[in-house]
Amino acid sequence: MTMETEGENHTVKALNLLRTRICGTTFIFKDSPDSNYSKLKFMISSSVAEACNNSILLLGPRGSGKIAVLDLVIQDLLIQFPDSISVVRLSGLLHSDDISAFKEIARQLCMEHQLLFSKAASSDDNSQFMVAVLKECGLAHKTVIFILDEFDLFAQGKQRLLYSLLDAMQSVSSQAVVLGISCRLDADQLLEKRVRSRFSHRKLLFLPPSVEDSQRLLVHMLTLPIDSSLPSDYAVEFNRKVQNIIDDRRFKEIFDKYLSYDSSVKHLLRFLYCAVSHMDLQIGFLSRENFETAFSSIQRQPKLECLRNCSILELYILVCMKRLEVKEQNLCNFNTVMKEYKIIHDSFQTSDYYARNVCLRAFEHLIHRELICFTDNRGHSLSAEFRPVKLLISSAELHQGLKAYQSCPAILQKLIEREV
Amino acid sequence: MDKEEEAPQIPRRTTRSLYSSSASTSNIVPAAKVSNLEALTINDLLVGGDPISLDDITSSFPGRSSQIHEVVRLLGPLNSPLLPLFVYGGASTGKTSIILQIFRHLKRPLVYSSCRTCYNQRILFESVLNQLLLHRKNMANSYTNAKRCERPSDFVNFLREALTGIVNNLKEKSEKLISEKKTHDGGMGNMIYLVFDNFHLVREWDKSSTILPLLFNLYDMLKIPEVSLIFISSTSPDTFYSNMGYVEPIPIYFPDYTEGDIRQILLRNQANQKLYSSFLDVALKPFCRITRQVGELATALKPLYEQYCEPLSDKGKGVLPSEDMKRRLFNHIKPHIASSLNDVFKVSSPSSREVETSKETKLKGNPKRSEEIADLDFHMSTSAKYLLISAFLASRNPATLDASLFDSKGGSDNRKRKRKASEKALEKKELLEEELLMKGPGTFPLERLIAIFQCIVSVADEPSDEDEQNNEELGAQCGNGSLMSDVLLQLSTLCNANFIFKGKSCPIEGSTRYRSTISENMALKQVARSLKFPLSKYLYRS
Numbered sequence: 019m020t021m022e023t024e025g026e027n028h029t030v031k032a033l034n035l036l037r038t039r040i041c042g043t044t045f046i047f048k049d050s051p052d053s054n055y056s057k058l059k060f061m062i063s064s065s066v067a068e069a070c071n072n073s074i075l076l077l078g079p080r081g082s083g084k085i086a087v088l089d090l091v092i093q094d095l096l097i098q099f100p101d102s103i104s105v106v107r108l109s110g111l112l113h114s115d116d117i118s119a120f121k122e123i124a125r126q127l128c129m130e131h132q133l134l135f136s137k138a139a140s141s142d143d144n145s146q147f148m149v150a151v152l153k154e155c156g157l158a159h160k161t162v163i164f165i166l167d168e169f170d171l172f173a174q175g176k177q178r179l180l181y182s183l184l185d186a187m188q189s190v191s192s193q194a195v196v197l198g199i200s201c202r203l204d205a206d207q208l209l210e211k212r213v214r215s216r217f218s219h220r221k222l223l224f225l226p227p228s229v230e231d232s233q234r235l236l237v238h239m240l241t242l243p244i245d246s247s248l249p250s251d252y253a254v255e256f257n258r259k260v261q262n263i264i265d266d267r268r269f270k271e272i273f274d275k276y277l278s279y280d281s282s283v284k285h286l287l288r289f290l291y292c293a294v295s296h297m298d299l300q301i302g303f304l305s306r307e308n309f310e311t312a313f314s315s316i317q318r319q320p321k322l323e324c325l326r327n328c329s330i331l332e333l334y335i336l337v338c339m340k341r342l343e344v345k346e347q348n349l350c351n352f353n354t355v356m357k358e359y360k361i362i363h364d365s366f367q368t369s370d371y372y373a374r375n376v377c378l379r380a381f382e383h384l385i386h387r388e389l390i391c392f393t394d395n396r397g398h399s400l401s402a403e404f405r406p407v408k409l410l411i412s413s414a415e416l417h418q419g420l421k422a423y424q425s426c427p428a429i430l431q432k433l434i435e436r437e438v
Numbered sequence: 439m440d441k442e443e444e445a446p447q448i449p450r451r452t453t454r455s456l457y458s459s460s461a462s463t464s465n466i467v468p469a470a471k472v473s474n475l476e477a478l479t480i481n482d483l484l485v486g487g488d489p490i491s492l493d494d495i496t497s498s499f500p501g502r503s504s505q506i507h508e509v510v511r512l513l514g515p516l517n518s519p520l521l522p523l524f525v526y527g528g529a530s531t532g533k534t535s536i537i538l539q540i541f542r543h544l545k546r547p548l549v550y551s552s553c554r555t556c557y558n559q560r561i562l563f564e565s566v567l568n569q570l571l572l573h574r575k576n577m578a579n580s581y582t583n584a585k586r587c588e589r590p591s592d593f594v595n596f597l598r599e600a601l602t603g604i605v606n607n608l609k610e611k612s613e614k615l616i617s618e619k620k621t622h623d624g625g626m627g628n629m630i631y632l633v634f635d636n637f638h639l640v641r642e643w644d645k646s647s648t649i650l651p652l653l654f655n656l657y658d659m660l661k662i663p664e665v666s667l668i669f670i671s672s673t674s675p676d677t678f679y680s681n682m683g684y685v686e687p688i689p690i691y692f693p694d695y696t697e698g699d700i701r702q703i704l705l706r707n708q709a710n711q712k713l714y715s716s717f718l719d720v721a722l723k724p725f726c727r728i729t730r731q732v733g734e735l736a737t738a739l740k741p742l743y744e745q746y747c748e749p750l751s752d753k754g755k756g757v758l759p760s761e762d763m764k765r766r767l768f769n770h771i772k773p774h775i776a777s778s779l780n781d782v783f784k785v786s787s788p789s790s791r792e793v794e795t796s797k798e799t800k801l802k803g804n805p806k807r808s809e810e811i812a813d814l815d816f817h818m819s820t821s822a823k824y825l826l827i828s829a830f831l832a833s834r835n836p837a838t839l840d841a842s843l844f845d846s847k848g849g850s851d852n853r854k855r856k857r858k859a860s861e862k863a864l865e866k867k868e869l870l871e872e873e874l875l876m877k878g879p880g881t882f883p884l885e886r887l888i889a890i891f892q893c894i895v896s897v898a899d900e901p902s903d904e905d906e907q908n909n910e911e912l913g914a915q916c917g918n919g920s921l922m923s924d925v926l927l928q929l930s931t932l933c934n935a936n937f938i939f940k941g942k943s944c945p946i947e948g949s950t951r952y953r954s955t956i957s958e959n960m961a962l963k964q965v966a967r968s969l970k971f972p973l974s975k976y977l978y979r980s
Contacts, residue, residue, distance in 0.1 A: 041519035320674030327694035373780035404878030
């Protein structure tokens with residue numbers, strides 16, 4: 019093997035390592051003890067050790083690492099108490115109706131305790147089975163941890179699942195922890211009175227990290243280990259380059275700008291992922307340009323992109339619709355747009371005047387691009403010409419888009435500007 | 439669709455099994471039969487076809503090299519995990535073909551399911567599972583699916599099971615390869631990619647309240663690092679907002695082709711490149727002002743190019759255009775461009791074109807006229823035509839005027855009323871016109887349709903002698919009372935052909951209401967003229 023391919027081998031290895039770190043959710047929270055991590059671990063481990071019931075809500079915006087932290091805690095606890103914990107995981111997206119929720123609980127409990135799961139069991143059987151297992155587990159001093167992801171979705175409807183779970187926990191013999199995870203900060207307000215009174219109102223709030231913390235996380239994620247299969251001089255050089263990038267003022271500007279949109283951990287990881295993927299394997303080190311391209315490829319302006327794709331005729335139709343909107347004609351459809359199009363043509367003698375069927379196709383293109391949409395959802399009783407439509411683009415965006423459009427006819431810009 | 443123009447030497451989007459079988463042999467039927475008997479292996483998850491290099495891909499997709507490289511970079515080297523990707527861009531920008539070709543190049547397994555063919559959540563789930571479980575529907579299993587699954591919760595359980603199976607299978611395979619040192623690059627790797635094409639259609643499934651967040655959150659839910667998701671959509675990520683929220687996938691944007699790219703694409707596979715290029719110099723720019731979709735442009739430009747070559751001796755096959763000739767050709771084509779711009783999207787059915795060419799010699803005197811007549815004669819019985827006209831009238835005219843229009847003295851009444859047009863009436867007319875533009879054709883109950891139908895059939899009886907036989911028949915049917923059943927039959931045919939729209943029954947009146955969907959142009963020019971029916975006399979003109 020030549021030196022070159024060997025060098026490339028390192029970089030591929032390093033790249034794979036970084037990508038695995040970014041895609042796996044737990045690494046970012048490892049070695050950086052989160053205060054929530056220790057709190058949560060204390061709460062669960064004490065209720066396991068003292069054999070009592072508990073219910074906790076983990077709240078925070080999407081992508082703030084609620085599940086990742088919980089997974090770390092559960093991992094630790096499974097090592098700490100290998101025989102006295104069993105975990106049941108539910109997701110509100112999948113099990114928000116009672117029937118499938120009870121079924122899934124029964125299935126997971128059966129798997130856990132090597133019992134035979136019957137698919138044909140009724141929902142009632144399943145719920146009774148759950149209560150029975152909880153009782154048995156309590157007698158055996160075994161804690162069942164219920165993890166309810168998307169907790170707010172379980173609070174829709176009659177909340178039978180939540181009620182029967184929490185009600186079963188009221189008895190002395192049972193021993194269970196219910197962990198609700200939700201993005202809605204008012205998740206506990208959604209509960210019915212009978213459920214809320216059985217819920218111990220512990221809440222853990224997960225907040226996005228500050229800019230300094232984000233930067234610390236960035237270093238943590240991108241630093242290569244010196245004592246691994248990678249050659250140490252390569253790793254040292256790599257880490258030095260990363261540090262150089264982070265110290266660069268221009269990088270800081272981009273980084274701050276990116277986090278100002280959304281500073282959650284998941285959002286940060288997306289940015290790192292893009293930057294790392296753009297790393298040049300030939301060079302083998304990250305550069306500031308990688309982060310710049312990542313920034314521009316993630317932060318997109320879909321409406322302006324869409325405008326850039328439009329043909330001139332499509333722009334005409336958009337401008338006509340905008341004019342109608344300014345005239346406060348609150349309902350417009352293809353026919354009224356065509357009328358306006360004709361007025362414009364008559365008064366300015368534009369070179370772009372096409373037949374009706376051509377315009378109709380351009381109109382349909384705009385609907386496919388989702389720059390305009392039908393206001394009624396009733397659908398197909400009328401042909402497209404008659405259905406009322408509305409613009410999905412603001413006049414500022416249209417204005418900006420027309421300016422950026424290279425071969426935009428001057429008349430269109432004038433038509434828009436007159437009103438602005 | 440119009441993928442062919444972009445990559446002529448690559449077959450269209452096909453299922454992979456079809457792809458490989460048709461690539462290997464032209465004699466598909468026996469080959470398919472044989473392959474039906476073999477059990478599927480994990481190799482069937484690869485995109486079929488000969489290995490292809492990255493350079494070949496970039497050269498077969500002009501103007502797409504930055505997108506291709508971006509996708510390859512994001513997919514990363516072998517065995518590296520991947521966050522979900524979201525590929526988006528307008529119609530006919532090469533999203534699907536490029537993704538499939540890249541996978542063909544990388545030789546990695548993928549599960550491709552299009553949300554257009556898998557048109558609801560159950561079919562999508564079952565299609566994904568069938569592919570993952572290497573299940574093929576055939577006679578032996580009476581064409582059933584590998585798993586029956588309707589609920590998302592079942593799907594996620596089955597999916598997790600199937601994926602772990604596949605991933606273990608892949609891992610074993612690559613370990614074996616490494617231990618045997620057969621290949622130095624590790625073969626297929628351990629990753630499996632799930633591709634969801636036409637993802638924008640999912641938004642319309644059962645109001646997308648559960649399925650959309652489920653698919654977006656699937657990656658976090660599965661927590662299998664070897665699995666990754668690729669969504670292909672024709673609308674941008676911001677059109678997928680729901681009140682659930684999700685962590686957005688990594689966007690990859692395919693912009694529409696620029697004029698230069700379109701030029702390059704259209705130039706491919708042309709016999710005479712120089713001549714075609716000089717043609718594009720003239721014709722492409724005005725057409726690009728109307729549309730920038732390659733497929734539409736290709737169909738619109740084709741007849742024009744034939745016209746362009748007309749003055750040349752051998753249809754321009756071996757001609758090298760000189761400056762002088764270019765100018766001559768330009769002058770020849772110039773008047774045609776303006777007119778053809780206005781029928782860019784006219785769909786010419788192949789049958790009518792065939793008819794045209796076969797009749798060409800006979801009807802050369804006035805080809806335009808003959809074409810129209812040929813168009814007129816869409817095969818419909820006379821009574822169906824009358825029915826269509828009465829539906830049109832019922833949709834257009836206000837119901838209150840029926841009596842005066844169709845009364846035996848109706849014609850004279852009508853004229854009197856018209857003469858008395860006052861200021862107020864004029865205003866009213868304008869309002870009505872506006873309303874017609876906004877609301878479109880009105881609805882009408884069946885009774886009114888039948889009444890008008892009978893009126894116009896009886897009117898048509900009197901003046902015309904040509905159709906006597908026909909009308910006698912109608913009259914006879916009227917007498918027998920069998921007309922009604924016949925009319926209802928015709929009506930349902932017209933409804934099915936989408937000439938008349940049948941609405942749901944009205945909650946107040948309780949009867950079904952109808953609406954005619956044909957345009958005035960068609961009603962007047964085509965149907966009425968073929969019947970020699972004086973339609974304009976009966977049309978209430980505001």
